[in-house]
Amino acid sequence: MRILSGLTPTSAGIHLGNYFGAVRQWIALQEKNDAYYFIATYHAMTSLKDPSDLRKNQLEVALDYLALGLNPEKSTVYLQQDIPEVTELSWILSTLTPMGTLERCHAYKDKVAKGLSADHALFAYPVLMAADILIVKSEGVPVGQDQKQHVEVTRDIAMKFNQAFGEVFPLPEPLILEGAGAKVPGIDGQKMSKSYGNDIRIFDPEKKVRKQVMAIVTDTSGVDEAKEPDGNTIFELYQLCANPEQVEVMADKFRAENIGYGYGHAKQELFEALMDEFGPARKRREELAANIGDVEEILRAGAAKVRPVVEETMAAVRQATGLR
Ligand code: ADP
Numbered sequence: 291m292r293i294l295s296g297l298t299p300t301s302a303g304i305h306l307g308n309y310f311g312a313v314r315q316w317i318a319l320q321e322k323n324d325a326y327y328f329i330a331t332y333h334a335m336t337s338l339k340d341p342s343d344l345r346k347n348q349l350e351v352a353l354d355y356l357a358l359g360l361n362p363e364k365s366t367v368y369l370q371q372d373i374p375e376v377t378e379l380s381w382i383l384s385t386l387t388p389m390g391t392l393e394r395c396h397a398y399k400d401k402v403a404k405g406l407s408a409d410h411a412l413f414a415y416p417v418l419m420a421a422d423i424l425i426v427k428s429e430g431v432p433v434g435q436d437q438k439q440h441v442e443v444t445r446d447i448a449m450k451f452n453q454a455f456g457e458v459f460p461l462p463e464p465l466i467l468e469g470a471g472a473k474v475p476g477i478d479g480q481k482m483s484k485s486y487g488n489d490i491r492i493f494d495p496e497k498k499v500r501k502q503v504m505a506i507v508t509d510t511s512g513v514d515e516a517k518e519p520d521g522n523t524i525f526e527l528y529q530l531c532a533n534p535e536q537v538e539v540m541a542d543k544f545r546a547e548n549i550g551y552g553y554g555h556a557k558q559e560l561f562e563a564l565m566d567e568f569g570p571a572r573k574r575r576e577e578l579a580a581n582i583g584d585v586e587e588i589l590r591a592g593a594a595k596v597r598p599v600v601e602e603t604m605a606a607v608r609q610a611t612g613l614r
C-alpha cells in the first residue's frame with residue numbers, strides 16, 4: 291500500500307500526541323508498505339513567520355523522525371519544499387474545491403470562531419494537504435483523529451478530479467489508531483497540541499519533561515482517597531508508555547484507599563516510564579544531531595526518491611486537465 295503522512299514544523303520538537311497519534315504508526319507502516327513521510331514546511335508558514343525558526347525547525351523535526359525510528363532505507367523522508375509541484379497541484383485542486391467545504395474545516399473555523407483573522411493560506415490549507423497526499427497517489431494516511439476531516443476533504447477533491455478529468459487518483463483512507471492514541475490528552479486534559487502550550491515534548495531536556503509531567507492538572511483527591519484511573523490524564527499517558535503489568539499496578543493503586551498514594555507519586559512513575567520508553571531515542575537523537583550533514587543528506591536522498599513519483603503524477607494531471 292502507498293502511505294503518506296507529514297507533520298507541520300511549527301515549533302521544534304515532536305510531542306507525545308504526535309508520536310502516539312501518528313509517528314508510532316508511521317514506523318510500523320514503513321515495514322511492509324511504500325511509505326512517504328515529509329516535513330510540512332509550507333504548512334508551517336501559515337503560522338511561522340521567522341525565517342531562522344523555519345530553517346531550524348525543519349531539521350529539528352527531521353532529527354525527531356529519525357531518532358524515533360523512521361528508517362530512510364525503508365521509507366522516503368523529505369522536505370515539502372523540495373517538491374514545489376505540490377503548490378501547482380494545490381492550485382489545480384482548488385479549482386474543484388467548494389468554498390463551503392473549506393469553511394467547514396476546523397483549523398479555519400476555530401480561528402474565526404475565536405475572533406481571530408485568518409489568512410488565505412490557513413483557509414486553503416486542506417487543499418495543500420490534499421495535494422501532498424494525492425501527488426504521490428497515497429492510499430493510506432496515518433494521522434491522529436483531528437486530521438480525519440482533512441483526509442475526507444482530500445477524498446472529495448480526488449473524486450471531483452476523477453469525475454471531471456478521468457481516473458488519476460486513488461481515494462485515500464485515513465488510518466487512525468483505536469483508543470488513547472487517537473486523541474492524546476495534554477497536561478490540562480484537553481487534546482495535546484503545540485498550539486495550546488499543553489504539550490510534553492519527547493526530546494526536551496529531562497528537567498523540562500519532568501516539569502511538564504508535574505504540571506498535569508488533577509482534581510484535589512488526597513493520597514488516602516480512592517481515585518478513578520479512567521479519564522485521568524496521568525493514567526491515560528501512562529497507558530501509552532508503560533507495559534500492561536505496570537498499568538495494572540497503577541490502576542490498582544489509584545483505586546485503593548489508605549495506601550498513601552497520590553497524584554504526585556503517579557506523576558513520578560509516569561516521568562520514569564517516559565524516560566524508559568524514549569531513552570534509546572533520546573540517545574540516538576544526540577548522535578544524529580552531532581552529524582547533521584548526514585541528516586541533510588538523508589533529506590536530499592528522500593527528495594530524489596519521491597521526485598519520479600511526483601513527475602509521473604504531474605504529467606498525468608497536466609495531460610488530463612489540458613495544460614499539456
Ligand atoms: P499540533 O496539534 O500539536 O499542531 P500537528 O497538527 O502538527 O500537531 O499534528 C501532527 C500529527 O500528530 C497529526 O497526524 C495529528 O493528528 C497528530 N496529533 C497531534 N496531536 C495529537 C493528539 N493530541 N493526539 C493524537 N494525535 C495527535
Ligand code: TRP
Nearest residue numbers: 294295296297298330419422423
Ligand atoms: N495537516 C497536518 C497536521 O497538521 C500535517 C499535514 C500536512 C499532513 N499535509 C499532510 C498530514 C498530508 C498527512 C498528510 O498535522
